Amino acid sequence: MSDLLERLRGRGWRMTAQRRVVAEVLDGDHVHLTADEVHIRAVAKLPEISRATVYNTLGELVSLGEVLEVATDKRAKRYDPNAHRPHHHLVCARCGTIRDVHPGGNPLADLPDSERFGFTVSDVEVTYRGVCPTCAAA
Amino acid sequence: MSDLLERLRGRGWRMTAQRRVVAEVLDGDHVHLTADEVHIRAVAKLPEISRATVYNTLGELVSLGEVLEVATDKRAKRYDPNAHRPHHHLVCARCGTIRDVHPGGNPLADLPDSERFGFTVSDVEVTYRGVCPTCAAA
DNA sequence: GCCCGTAATTGGACTAAGTCCATTGTAGGA
DNA sequence: TCCTACAATGGACTTAGTCCAATTACGGGC
Ligand SMILES: [Mn+2]
Ligand SMILES: [Mn+2]
Ligand SMILES: [Zn+2]
Ligand SMILES: [Zn+2]
Numbered sequence A, B: 001m002s003d004l005l006e007r008l009r010g011r012g013w014r015m016t017a018q019r020r021v022v023a024e025v026l027d028g029d030h031v032h033l034t035a036d037e038v039h040i041r042a043v044a045k046l047p048e049i050s051r052a053t054v055y056n057t058l059g060e061l062v063s064l065g066e067v068l069e070v071a072t073d074k075r076a077k078r079y080d081p082n083a084h085r086p087h088h089h090l091v092c093a094r095c096g097t098i099r100d101v102h103p104g105g106n107p108l109a110d111l112p113d114s115e116r117f118g119f120t121v122s123d124v125e126v127t128y129r130g131v132c133p134t135c136a137a138a
Numbered sequence C: 001g002c003c004c005g006t007a008a009t010t011g012g013a014c015t016a017a018g019t020c021c022a023t024t025g026t027a028g029g030a
Numbered sequence D: 001t002c003c004t005a006c007a008a009t010g011g012a013c014t015t016a017g018t019c020c021a022a023t024t025a026c027g028g029g030c
Helices: A001-010 A015-026 A033-045 A051-063 A133-137 B003-012 B017-025 B035-045 B051-063 B133-137
Strands: A068-070 A078-080 A088-092 A098-101 A121-132 B068-070 B078-080 B088-090 B100-101 B121-133
Touching: A001 A015, A015 A033, A015 A051, A033 A051, A051 A078, B003 B017, B017 B035, B017 B051, B051 B078, B078 B133
Parallel strands: A088 A121, B088 B121
Antiparallel strands: A068 A078, A088 A098, A121 B121, B068 B078, B088 B100
16 A cells, blocks of 8 residues: 555655554455544554544545545444445445455446436445355354 | 334334324335434424434334335435335435435346355345436536 | 323433544655 | 644534433223
8 A cells, every 4th residue: 555655645645654554554455444443553553643633534535535435334434445446345234344346237227217317327336235154154 | 104004003003193293204205314304304293202202213113124224325324214115226416315216137146156255145235326407407 | 981001202411423623743845 | 954834633512323211191901
């Protein structure tokens, strides 16, 4: 994710220890953390980082298009660093684990004109739900 | 929606003015109100109804399977009385209007085994986003 | 129609998630 | 190194929702 930091510096982002730490926490695949989870992990690396800064930084990353907000559960928003490869989500109904998935086909094409109510439809979000192997075994 | 009230009485639901009013507020097509919106409309019909009762009643209707919770925006949950005909949602990105839609095809079938990570996938939720005709005209 | 036990309602306190803001600190260009 | 515009901070505030002990009332039995 240091290419992310590169890109952001190029966009005039002032580099701070706090922002670096938030970016580090968001590194990886299938990462979908809540703001508080990001904060907890960030504090482990930089104890004095504040909750407000985590919220600020996440908000900026979202408006820069570098991180996505996902609302797979009905509680806290989750932050998804996989913003450059379009994908959907598969959620375990028991433990909440979230995996990135890439379905075949184009779900947008499945919505006939007669079901568009005159809307200009530009985007679709798909959430699959089920039970993960770990929870199924238990 | 009085068939709903019938069904609930059959299930041993004690009928109260408050519950009747909440059911009335939820009557109609393309209804996706937040709990507070339900409360405001309910108060107009029965001024002394409390917020707690609205939350209680909505929660019961959800666990009875008569109403669905929808999380199309990242703020408050919305309550959807259209629980018996499976459908998805089309949301205006500007004004938040929500329409029920019935896409063709089966989105579940679009998720290949290789993208299931061993999950037992049982359900899929689709949210289309776009701009409604009213907002497009403005 | 009235009584009564049980279930439902109520208001307010409480929690969780998120926003806002005045103050203090600092990255990084001159 | 100095300066200042931008960023970080903590705490107050807001919003959505939950919880609870006390009160009220539905509706079955008489
Ligand atoms: Mn993702
Ligand atoms: Mn609906
Ligand atoms: Zn699981
Ligand atoms: Zn609109």
